[in-house]
Amino acid sequence: MDSHGHGHGHGHSNEPAPLGPVAARIVIGLLLAIGLAVVAGAVLLWPSKQSVEIPLPFQTSGGGAVNTEAGTVVSQDIGACGSGSAGRVFTGNPTPPIGAGYECQRSIVTIDSGPNAGTRTLIEIVPGPGQPDIRTGESVRLVRQTDPNGTTQYSFNDFARGLPLSIIVGVFAVVICVVARWRGFRALIGLIIAFAVLVGFMLPALLDGAPAIPVALVAGSIILYAVLYLAHGVNLRTSSALLGTLTSMALAAVLSYVAIRMTHLTGLSEEQNTDVQAYIQQVSITGLLLAGFIIGSLGVLNDVTITQASAAFEIASADATATRRQIFSSAMRVGRDHIASTVYTLVLAYAGGALPLLLLFSVAGRSIQDVLTGDAVAIEIVRSSVGGVALALSVPLTTGIAALLARPGGVSGPKRAGPKKSGRHSR
Incomplete structure (x- = not known):
């Protein structure tokens, strides 16, 4: 058997440990089943080719x-x-x-x-x-x-703004490709696919009056399958991140629905939402809020889950004697740091977008309680909180999946073989 030689050289390989047949069947079966459900959902929710009258404010x-x-x-x-x-x-x-x-x-x-x-x-x-x-x-x-x-x-x-925008986007694309090379190029292709899904499927489906949560889940799943496998390759660590992200996205959808119902958010504090309600009456404003919450969570979830999956596989690759529990514990230490930093990113990004609104409230003479519980600010608080909960729960979920896949077979990994001539190995 060649297990002795494999254990000796494993610490120098970038490839993950071989996958056990049971785990392989479970992961591949789950992702195939979810993929088929997504395709079926896209077929059922595909928007009809109907003409929509141009709303009055947008007419000549x-x-x-x-x-x-x-x-x-x-x-x-x-x-x-x-x-x-x-x-x-x-x-x-x-x-x-x-x-x-x-x-x-x-x-x-x-x-x-x-x-x-x-x-x-x-x-x-x-x-x-x-x-x-x-x-x-x-x-x-x-x-x-x-x-x-x-x-x-x-x-x-x-x-x-065509020329300056083209220059800015061009610089962004060049820098991404130069630094990340082919992986960066594939990530840009994934961005184009994500934009095409939003414009070609999600928005027309919502305009067609389709229910927001299924539409957002189907669109989000298509985007995740495309961007994760394009940017990070078809391998086990990407599959574990994808499974964790899909589960976390579904959790974010449930949390968003419950939070919006509990807080009675209307979205009518934003002018564009009132325009939608007035002129595109088949579209639910609450549904738009839900869809926005779900799609808005994808980026941060993708970031965290792929990092956790990579951390678990790298720990397993570096230490062939580490058990699944040890891999999970070590990767979770990375994950806790990632949660702490990403929560700041999540909240401050929303706060930055709401700065003009907060500035107006600051001179309105209203109490801080009224400001925070008003519809406009409450939307951002709920959005940040839902994203933060989904983010925090995605870390142990994805880490657990990755630890199972990175260490196949029994409880512990293959033993390292020490040099026999030295006589230093213990019993």
């Missing part, structure tokens, strides 16, 4: 979708409002304002795309809080619509 004056064109600001000054060229198409200079009106920021913008490309328009903006500060040379997006008389009108929509 003609009732259609908003069309935007590219533009470049070529000149800008402060002067009287009321030019007849405001929003109209012209080729020379704008007409002067009629009478004395308010002072406006007047920007002449060349139209760079669409049917009127090469012409100009005038954008008049009354300065004030919340108004855009357009400068000469900046690229902007213009809304193009046609009034009831058939005249094309242009208005400011937003700053053009």
